[in-house]
Amino acid sequence: MLGKKEKFLIAQSLKKDFFEYQSVAGLHIREQEAAKMNLSESGKRLRYFTLRHLSCLIWYIEAHFPKWNKKSTHLAVIFLAIALEEKIFQKRPMNALLSDLKDGLKQISQLWIAKPFEAICFQAPEHSEEFFKILVPIAKKNNPFFKEVLNTIGSTSLLCFYEHPPLWLSIMPWNQTKIESPISTDSIHHPHLDAYYLKKNSAFWRSLQEQGEAFFQNIASQEYMHVLCNVLLEKMDLSSQIRILDTCAAPGGKSLALIKNTYRKAKIHIDAFDIDPQRAAEYARNIEKTLPFQKIIYSIQTHDWTTAYEKAQQPAHCVLVDAPCSGSGVIRKHPDILWRNCIDLNLLQKKQLQILNNTAKHLTKNGILAYSTCSILNQENSEVIALFLQENPQFHEISLQPAHQPSSQWKKEQYGWCCLPSEEYDGFYFCFLEKSH
Numbered sequence: 424m425l426g427k428k429e430k431f432l433i434a435q436s437l438k439k440d441f442f443e444y445q446s447v448a449g450l451h452i453r454e455q456e457a458a459k460m461n462l463s464e465s466g467k468r469l470r471y472f473t474l475r476h477l478s479c480l481i482w483y484i485e486a487h488f489p490k491w492n493k494k495s496t497h498l499a500v501i502f503l504a505i506a507l508e509e510k511i512f513q514k515r516p517m518n519a520l521l522s523d524l525k526d527g528l529k530q531i532s533q534l535w536i537a538k539p540f541e542a543i544c545f546q547a548p549e550h551s552e553e554f555f556k557i558l559v560p561i562a563k564k565n566n567p568f569f570k571e572v573l574n575t576i577g578s579t580s581l582l583c584f585y586e587h588p589p590l591w592l593s594i595m596p597w598n599q600t601k602i603e604s605p606i607s608t609d610s611i612h613h614p615h616l617d618a619y620y621l622k623k624n625s626a627f628w629r630s631l632q633e634q635g636e637a638f639f640q641n642i643a644s645q646e647y648m649h650v651l652c653n654v655l656l657e658k659m660d661l662s663s664q665i666r667i668l669d670t671c672a673a674p675g676g677k678s679l680a681l682i683k684n685t686y687r688k689a690k691i692h693i694d695a696f697d698i699d700p701q702r703a704a705e706y707a708r709n710i711e712k713t714l715p716f717q718k719i720i721y722s723i724q725t726h727d728w729t730t731a732y733e734k735a736q737q738p739a740h741c742v743l744v745d746a747p748c749s750g751s752g753v754i755r756k757h758p759d760i761l762w763r764n765c766i767d768l769n770l771l772q773k774k775q776l777q778i779l780n781n782t783a784k785h786l787t788k789n790g791i792l793a794y795s796t797c798s799i800l801n802q803e804n805s806e807v808i809a810l811f812l813q814e815n816p817q818f819h820e821i822s823l824q825p826a827h828q829p830s831s832q833w834k835k836e837q838y839g840w841c842c843l844p845s846e847e848y849d850g851f852y853f854c855f856l857e858k859s860h
């Protein structure tokens with residue numbers, strides 16, 4: 424049971440998260456702030472899950488109480504959102520949550536609003552499935568970006584936006600630690616990739632990471648990199664060094680996967696870039712941590728690839744463009760994406776195309792341009808490739824041999840391959856292009 428004081432603290436912090444930091448606050452950043460708040464375990468849980476569901480709880484409230492004065496009732500609305508979270512997702516009894524709601528409203532002298540708020544609580548469904556069914560038309564009306572996502576994904580998968588993202592640990596080939604039962608009872612080994620699906624993150628798995636023997640990466644990205652490396656290893660001359668240009672590289676997941684998949688099979692050199700100096704520093708930390716005994720085979724610099732890179736640079740055999748995107752495939756990892764009413768898909772597409780045009784110039788003849796996003800929207804994926812090919816006829820899509828094709832989670836698009844979010848997978852897209860001259 425949470426005390427009144429703790430609940431008030433949670434409501435105040437959620438108000439900041441939602442109304443003041445909407446467009447900039449990543450869930451993990453807000454979580455770091457919450458760690459300083461000295462909340463009890465149940466307080467932390469309530470805050471975390473209310474935060475995950477906040478955008479849709481507020482849409483629901485707005486639809487049922489359209490007259491609320493947004494300015495003067497901010498905190499009151501957060502109290503209501505908490506009460507709804509407790510009813511719909513945490514199965515707390517009505518009398519307890521209504522009494523807390525009233526207390527909260529009393530503390531901020533907004534008791535006048537208690538009656539309509541209580542009515543909303545009574546009306547609200549008791550199951551999350553029912554809640555999301557009601558929410559779909561409301562969400563579509565409130566957020567054009569979400570409407571786009573729902574049209575692509577189908578509303579049946581809506582729930583997977585709000586669950587924890589699955590935890591997949593990618594195991595490095597130089598791993599020395601034996602992984603066997605009973606550890607395997609809290610994990611599932613992927614049938615083809617050296618990766619473990621963790622039911623819970625234990626001290627054992629954390630120690631693998633700390634020792635540089637493993638790193639976390641969604642299985643869609645891991646499968647993508649596995650496919651890319653198979654193509655690379657087949658097409659490239661393995662007797663000489665393969666130069667990789669990783670253009671949007673931070674925090675380094677794709678580079679690490681590249682190193683993993685080519686270990687002892689090819690000599691690679693990675694020139695990595697990122698627009699953001701802090702993220703570039705994080706990239707270096709992650710690579711160093713995971714490669715404690717390996718020779719340094721990379722460089723990291725900052726550059727904005729929407730502009731040309733003029734410094735002399737040896738052409739690369741493979742250019743990775745893991746492009747900035749809307750993140751429509753990873754909403755459950757970054758639920759704050761739904762708070763950003765300002766996602767402009769046209770602008771994103773323009774940026775993605777600019778980055779492709781500027782990076783493609785750094786490829787050798789017969790080199791591979793690997794484009795990927797964690798979006799499921801055609802506008803950021805196949806459409807971008809179609810526009811790029813119109814402007815760059817010296818490129819064509821590499822058609823994957825059956826042995827190299829990704830698993831049945833993936834669907835072939837006009838250009839490239841896309842997988843939708845599911846229980847195990849995040850939404851992801853990739854396409855490989857070859858430069859013929």
Ligand SMILES: C[S@@+](CC[C@H](N)C(=O)[O-])C[C@H]1O[C@@H](n2cnc3c(N)ncnc32)[C@H](O)[C@@H]1O
Binds near residue numbers: 671677678697698745
């Ligand atoms: C999807 S993330 C990359 C993830 C990374 N490839 C990995 O696997 O860990 C996109 C990255 O692109 C960077 N970025 C955004 N716009 C950029 C630009 N114009 N030029 C270079 N990097 C950019 C962002 O800072 C971000 O780190």
